[in-house]
Amino acid sequence: MANISKQKREEFIAKIEALKQKEAIDDTDRLLLNDIINELNEKRYGLVWEQHSEAVDDMMVNNIPVFTEDKDKKIVSAPDLPYNFLLEGDNLHSLKLLEKTHKGKIDVIYIDPPYNTGNKDFIYEDRMVGKDDGYRHSKWLSFMNERLKIAKKLLSQQGVIFISIDDNEYGQLKILCDSIYNEENFVANIIWAKNSGNNNSVNVSIKTEYVLVYGNDKKHLGKSFFFQRKESFDDILALVKKCKDNGMTPEEAQAELRNYYLKNKNIPNGTKQYKYVDDEFRIFRISDLGNPSDTAYQKPEYTYDYINPLTGEKCEIPKRGWLYKKKDLDKKVAENIIYFKAKVPQLKRYLDSVEYENVSSLLINNDLGNRDLEGVINEKSSFSYPKPISLIKKCISCNSNKDITVLDFFAGSGTTGQAVMDLNMEDGGSRKFILCTNNENNICEDVTYQRLKTVITGIRKDGSKYSDGISANLKYYKTDFVSKISKDKDYYIEDKITQHIKEMIELENAVEIDNDKYVLLLTDEEVDAFEQDMKNKNLKKVYIDSTIMLSGKALSYLDDKKVEVIPIPDYYFHKDINAG
Incomplete structure (x- = not known):
């Protein structure tokens, strides 16, 4: 069977090559024609869409995102347990930072992205995207493409991503994921049969959604995966x-x-x-x-x-x-x-x-996410269609390892965080979670954070009792920015980034720098003070700037006490956020 597209492409390329030989064409024009040839050769199969940039992308041209902790929102119920994290801000900025701290370290990703139904439930460039927007599919794909590419880098060798979706973008998302994760790593399309249908449907009451599942490298998924x-x-x-x-x-x-x-x-x-x-x-x-x-x-x-x-x-x-x-x-x-x-x-x-x-590709689950959320916050939820806890627990439990890191970068009401904590309480696991969400309409502060706080403490915001609580720790970070440009001759980007290094270390290691068990040393003065007082500390790890040194006596003492001394990674300081 003849490949007509290939024939046409080769004809165009032959004409362009002939055009390049003309004397009237200078070197600049030849480079441009080479670019055209490269574009013609680039795509063989897959999605083609109008790619759009976002303001959050433009923001990173002259600014480096960083995290700043909101210390008033820290929750500690079990000091010896690792920390979980709630990251407030645009998830693209958070993902860029996670690429520095968690590249190849995330075991399970679950996301419930906006479905782009056309009912103005999808925000792009600070505007609600409706059915009248002729580029709504292209905008949605551009939005998802950039985030899913970073998510791929975050997955561990045995990592798996679960993506909830409905009919509106299922076809496009499947092809996009085949391209990013490779179709060989497609695990399953789990069909979720729920108890409520779409009453707005003209012909058929839609009572199913989907969860697309991809492995980072499917050949590494052994018998401990996808069994229940x-x-x-x-x-x-x-x-x-x-x-x-x-x-x-x-x-x-x-x-x-x-x-x-x-x-x-x-x-x-x-x-x-x-x-x-x-x-x-x-x-x-x-x-x-x-x-x-x-x-x-x-x-x-x-x-x-x-x-x-x-x-x-x-x-x-x-x-x-x-x-x-x-x-x-x-x-x-x-x-x-x-x-x-x-x-x-x-x-x-x-x-x-x-x-x-084996886990079935048909999941019958009649639980309601709204009821789960309302049970925690003790009031009517205005949140649109949160997923039920039981659904996300099913996804996380596909990895039988109980000591894993779970990421949700469309965290919304915080269901994934509660699912992780519930599982740990049920089976004694030590799973950790990282949630990313924006604070539009105070969602992160009033819904996500309050839900997690109630689950951990057992006390709702109104003071009523929800449960006996669950032992867990939580840190709340907000995205901030360090400018790459300044007219101040004494302005050093590295110094500005250093002011946020503590948050990066804590996030990467799921700990708190407490100056007792976990110590951060950034200056010679801090080293001197530390060496004088180190024998009075209950040390586990010391994180130190790579440009300063501990004395031989201090290193010998720490080695004898089996205390790790860890240099702060250089990649924390990269000015190019894409270099992490």
Whole structure:
């Protein structure tokens, strides 16, 4: 099949090459024509859109973003735990800084970006973008493209990104992500079936949204990823344990289990097959001991007689012979995994040996994010369609590692932060979160921060009790700027950036510089004071400017106490924010 586009492109390039040979064309024009050739050769397949710049991009031409802590909003409920972070400001500025502190360090990214529905729910260049904007798709793609490219750099080798989206931009987003993350790293399109539909739909009530999932490098996603505990697994085990503790027999426990299945229609049929309880109160299902081969019944090693140890009688031989040779079946019997109470012996398969199953691409979740949020803040929420906590917990739990860093750079109401803390409370994990959001209409201060504060302290803003609280620590940063340009001859950008180094170190290491366990040294004077007082500190790490030095005596003492001395990275000081 002929590639018509390729033929046309080659024809154009041939004409341009011929034009370059004319004497009237100078070197400047030849360079311009080379640029045209490069543009013609650039795109083979993918999205093509009108690219737009943003004011937040323009802001970084002459300014370097930095973080400044709002110390009044710091929350500490467990000093020995690592810190979580809420970053207020445009998420592009925050992402540029995270590229310095967390490049290759984020394990899970979950984002719920604006869906660009055309109902003026998407802001670009400080304006609401509606259906009447002929460039709304191009603006949305430009907006997402820049942020997703940085997100790719932040992901760890085993990192995964989850992106919630609906029909309005799903097609464009899928192709964009194929380009940025490579289509080989596409993991799944999870279809989220929810309980509420779009009542504004003219023809069909839309009751589904999507979660696009990509790995940074899918080949590194091993068996610890995208597995989940079987439905009602914990409840089933607890039921049988309760029967045992109450002195019931295994037969009585088995009857209780089957009655439980009858009453709970939502339990998957596959799980309901685990309806037997053995003498040790382990739950199991049975499966055929017959040989899958059509010719096994012709071989004596698969058609031998076997004595039922319960009755002393010969067992009925499966029609196609036994699954195992006699010596192997004897081993299975010794391991007590053969069920002899059936007409033909069966193989036991225990529930606790198949604790996990693959995550399904169809997620039925009827929880409402608004109810979650209103339960925390104790008032009617004006926030548009926050995602339910359970949905985000499902995404985060796809990584079975409980010590990971989770990023949400469209944090909105802070659901992701609460999901991380809830998971840690449930399974004893030590996950950390970083949330980025702007403060439009005071969202960050009045909604995101207040939600996180209530979850940690257990006390709502109005003083009412929400819960017993969750042990966690939080720091609140705001984006600020250091100018690259100044008429002051004594103006040094490095000095201005140094004033915000503390925030960068804290963010990168999830700690607080407290001048006891974690110490920051930026000047010779600070080094002298530190060396005089260091034996009175409970030191863990010392962060030091690479241009100053500790004495040999101090280094020997710190080494003996196994205290890390860490030079401040040079990349903190890059004037070009894209160089991080």
